Amino acid sequence: MRTEVLVVGSGAGGATTAAVLAAAGVDVLIVEEGPEVAPGSLTPFSIDQMRQQYRNMGELIALGLPSVTFAEGRCVGGSTEVNSGLYHRPHDMTLERWARGWDVKDLAAGSLLEFSEPIERNLTVSTFPSGPPPASRLLQEGAARLQWHAQEIPRWFRFDSPITGVRQSMSLTYLRQARRHGATLWSDTWVERFIVEKGRAIAALVLRGDGTRDRIDFDSVFVCGGAVQSAALLQRSGIRRHVGKTLTMHPTVKAVAHTAAPINDPTDVPVVQVREFYPHMSIGGSATNLPLLGMALMRTRRRLDDLAGLLPHMPIYYAAIRTQGLGRVTALPRMRDPLVTYRITGQDIARLRSAMGRLLEVLLAADTIEVIPSALHADPITSAAQIPEQVAKVTRRTADLMTVHVCSSVPMGEDRSKCAVDSYGRSHEVAGVLVNDASILNDAPGINPQGTVMALATRNAERFLLDHGQTPAAREFS
Amino acid sequence: MTTGLVVTGGGGWFGRSFLASLAETPLGLPIDEVRVLVHHPTDVPLVQQSLRAAKIYVGDVRSDSDVAELYEGLDTTHLVHSAAVIHPGSVADFFSINAGGTERIVRGALQRGLQRMVHVSSNSPIGTNPSPDEVFRDNEPYNPYYGYGASKMQAEVIVKDLLTAAAVPGTIVRPPWFYGPYQPERQARFLKTVRLGTFPLVGKGLNRRSMVYTEHLALGVRLAATTDRPGIGTYWIADSQPYSMLEILDAVRAAARAEGLEVVDKVLRLPNAAGVMAEKVDAALQKRGKYQQEIHVAGELNKNIACSIAGARRDLGYDPQISLVEGMRRSYRYGLENGQDV
C-alpha cells in the first residue's frame, strides 16, 4: 500500500489535517485504531459507549502521588465522538506565552482567528437557542451571587429544537469532508511504528483488526493519535528527543450538588463555566448518570440509598486546574500502551484545595439543599463555614483526580532545547514526520482544548501544502 | 433620641487612624456622639489625641457589663467593630476575644437600634494563595490560617448570621498586612530591621503580599459605614496592587533613604526551609494553645497573600491613592515624631 500522506488518528487533529489536505487534492489515507460507530447509535456515557468508543473503557491512569485518571476516545473521530463539545477560541494570552516561551513562529495574538472562524461555522458552534438548561443555570446563579464571572460556553452543536441537538463530531464534519474529497479511512488499524531510513520516515507498519500486518509507504506522515499515543508512537519509531517528557493535564476535583428541583439531565453536560479564575482554574459541570453519580459519592460519607431517585436532583460539578507539575509518556517494549506518569507538586495540591473550596462555595451560593465533595470520607455540607474541614480531606494520599484534557507531549517551536517539532509541527529529528494534534500545544491551555487543536491543525496542514507548492482550498465547507 | 457611632478597638493601629480621619472629616451621618471602646487605660490619651470629642470607654469585649455600659443610653447605633487580638498570649484568647467578643458587641448594638455595621476582619480567614500570580476575590471560601484565622472566620460568620437574622445591613472589610501611622512597636522594629538589612527574607522574595496603608483602610471603612447598599457585603480593602516581598523591602529602604535615614543595602536571606520550619513550629505551638509572635510571623513571610480590590472599587467607590513608598515615608516620620526606634 502506498499513499502520498498518511494521517495516523482520526480525532480533532487528524480529521482536520485530512480534510485540509484532501480538499487541496492530496492523496490521503487515514488510519484509525478504533472502530467506526454510527454517530448517535450509542447512549452518551453508557457502558456500551465506554466499551466501543473509549480506550480501555474510559479508565486510563497517569501514575503518581496522587495518580490522575484520564479518558480518551478510541474510535473513528477520536475523542470528538465522546466529548462534551464545549468550544473555546484559542486564547491570545496563551498563544503569546507559547510564542515567547518556545519560540513558536507566527503565533502572535489573533493569528489563529482566520482559522477559528471557518471552523466555528463548519461545526455550527452555537449556544442554546433559548438559554442554557437548569443544571447549567445553577452554576450561573451561584456565580452571580458571588460576583464571579461565569458564562455559557458554546458547543459544536446543530440544534434541532430549543433544547436538543446533534453534536458535530469529526465523523459528521471534517471526516466527511475529507472522504468527500477522496480521502480513504481504515478503521480498526493500529500503527505500530514507522520505518526510518537515512533520517527520513518512509513507511508505517500497521496491525489490522483481523490480525494481519501491513506496510504503508508514504511521502509524509501526520501523527495525530492524541497526546499520549502520538508520543508513544514516535518513541517506538526511535524519535525521542523532547518527546513525551512534558505532558500536561487539567486535573479536576468534583462535588455533587443536591437540589430540590430535578435539574440533572443524565445524557448531557452543563455548559456554563466559571471563568473568574482563568487561567489557574475553572469550574464547570460533569456528565451525571447513575454509575457516575455512584462513583462520585462512593468514597464519601453520604448514604447511598435511593440513588436512582436522587439522580435527577444530583448533578456533578468539577473544578479543574492548571498544574505546575508535568507528566511523562514512556513507550514500553512489547506493550501496546505506554506508561504514563504525572507529578503533582505541593503547589498543585494547594491549588486543587483552593479549587475544591471555590467549587463548594459556588454550589452553596446556588439553590442547593446540600453539597457533597467527592472526596474520601467527605461529609455533606450546608454552609460556608463547613468548607475548610472538607477541603482538608483533599490530600496527596486521598485526592481523587481525573481529567479529559491531555496535551503538550510533543511541544512545537524553534527552541530545539525543548521542542520536538518546529513551529508547524515538523519533526526536528526525522524528515517526513509531522505532529498535528493536542501533543504540540506547548502547555496546558487552561480551556477546553479542541478549538485550539483544530485551529493549529488547520494552520499547519495549510503550511504543509504551501511547502509542497500546493494551494489550500477554501476553509469553509461548501 | 441619641444616635451613637460606636467604635471598638479604638486604641489600635486601625482605630486611631480611623478616629483621626473622623477628626478631620466627620462621616456625615446624623450622629450625636462617638463612643470609643479601648482595652487599656493607657489607650485613653492616645484616643484623645486622635479624636478630641470621643467619649472613651475602657473595657473588655469579654465582659457583659463593660459592653452594656458602652451602649448605655443609645437609641440608635452605627457600629465599627475592630477590637481583636492578633498576637495574643494564648490561642484561647483568639476565640474568646475575636469571636466571643464580636458576638457580644453585635448583640449589644442590635439591642440599641443598630443601623449599619462595619466589621474589620482580616485576610487570615481566607488563607494563602497557591501561587504568586493568583489573587483572592471578595467571595472566597474560608480557609483559615491557624488560630487567628479560625477566630476571625468565626467572627465573620457570627456577624453575617446576626445581621441577616435582624435584617440590618453591614459590611465586612478584609484588610491584609498594615503599614502607616499609629504603628505599634512591632512595626517600628520591622522598619528598622529592613532599613539596616537584618530583616529575614525567607525564600527568593518573589511571593506576593497585599498591604494596606492605614489611611486607605480608614477610607474603606468610611465608605462602608456610609454606603446605602442593602444586605451584607464583604470586601478586600488594600492598596491597589499586591507587591512582591522584594518590592516591599525595596520600597521601605527607598522611604528610609528619602527621610534621610541610614540604609544598609543588604538582605538577610533565609532558605525557604526556614519558613517551612517556622510554620511547623507555629502550628505545633498553637496546637498546644501557645502563641509565639516572631515564629508565627516568620512562618508567614514566604506565603502569597494577595487580593483584588475590584469589588470595593465597584461597589464602594474605594480608590486608594497613596504609593507604597510614600506610605512608608509617613510611617518613618510617625515613628520619629513619636519616639519609636525605627
Ligand SMILES: Cc1cc2nc3c(=O)[nH]c(=O)nc-3n(C[C@H](O)[C@H](O)[C@H](O)COP(=O)(O)OP(=O)(O)OC[C@H]3O[C@@H](n4cnc5c(N)ncnc54)[C@H](O)[C@@H]3O)c2cc1C
Ligand atoms: C470525555 C471527553 C470530554 C471532552 N470534552 C471536551 C470539550 O467539551 N471541549 C474540548 O475542547 N475538548 C474536550 N475534550 C478533549 C478533546 O476531545 C481533545 O482535546 C481532542 O479531541 C484532542 O484531539 P487529538 O487529535 O489530539 O486526539 P483525539 O481526538 O483523541 O484523537 C486521537 C485518535 O487517534 C487514534 N490513535 C491513537 N494512536 C493511534 C495509532 N497508533 N494508530 C492509529 N490510530 C491511533 C485514537 O484511537 C483516536 O481516535 C474531551 C475529551 C474527552 C475524552
